[in-house]
Amino acid sequence: MQLSKEQLLIYKSFGILSAVSVIWITWNLATSGGAPAVCLFRHVTGLPCPSCGMTHSIMAIFNFEMKEAIHINVLGFVAVLMMLVVPPLLLVDLIFRKTYFISIYSWSENLIKRNLVVSIPLILLVIGNWIYLICES
Amino acid sequence: MIRENLLKADDSKFITLQTLNLKDPTTILIVSVLAGNLGIDRFLIGDTGLGIGKLLTCGGLGIWAIVDWFMIQGRTKEVNMERLNMMFI
Numbered sequence: 001m002q003l004s005k006e007q008l009l010i011y012k013s014f015g016i017l018s019a020v021s022v023i024w025i026t027w028n029l030a031t032s033g034g035a036p037a038v039c040l041f042r043h044v045t046g047l048p049c050p051s052c053g054m055t056h057s058i059m060a061i062f063n064f065e066m067k068e069a070i071h072i073n074v075l076g077f078v079a080v081l082m083m084l085v086v087p088p089l090l091l092v093d094l095i096f097r098k099t100y101f102i103s104i105y106s107w108s109e110n111l112i113k114r115n116l117v118v119s120i121p122l123i124l125l126v127i128g129n130w131i132y133l134i135c136e137s
Numbered sequence: 138m139i140r141e142n143l144l145k146a147d148d149s150k151f152i153t154l155q156t157l158n159l160k161d162p163t164t165i166l167i168v169s170v171l172a173g174n175l176g177i178d179r180f181l182i183g184d185t186g187l188g189i190g191k192l193l194t195c196g197g198l199g200i201w202a203i204v205d206w207f208m209i210q211g212r213t214k215e216v217n218m219e220r221l222n223m224m225f226i
Contacts, residue, residue, distance in 0.1 A: 001217070010186065010187065011201060012173065013187060013188065013190065013201075016197075017190055017194060020197070020198065021194065024198070038169055038195070038198045038199055039174075039195050039199070040174050040196065040199040040202065041174045041195070042197075045174060049195055050192060051193050051194065051195045054193065054194075063196075077194060078193065079193050079215060082193070096171075108186070109185050109186040112185050113183075113185055128190070
């Protein structure tokens, strides 16, 4: 199946993102969280962004410390789920020349865009989590 | 091409054209500079999936956010064009 320019851009973006995420988490797991904090938002405003503490949260999940992970950043669970699903799907598509990833991506994007039952809890989760992070800091 | 399509279109398309949700590339660029790390620019132009990716990775460790400062205007124009074309079909 021929991919459009937009679909190719999505593949490239998520491919680079997955590779960087895997390297980043592996580096942090190897050095026990030794990587520097890179959040531009935090450096500029002094406040945490909605995804601040994500690395430590993911590391806590990999070490089966679920309470700690929820305490640091609850979005870590979403990130772990994406890290477990996206890179293998991209690899399968790359090796077998399939389009499973783009099909699932389009389906989930449409679901979030059109279904308020799905999008509103997600928005509330992100905003609620951000308020919690700001209060904690 | 837009002009030709507009000339060809009948009057019934006029209302649809007025209600079309087109985005201003400059406004999106300002949003990208101010809140690009949170993926707000991508959410605004309708790229929800990429927006979530950007939000969860803190703007792709800040690098994607900076790359988007240069790419977002072109992408906004593409999205506007796609919406216009959808209307003419």
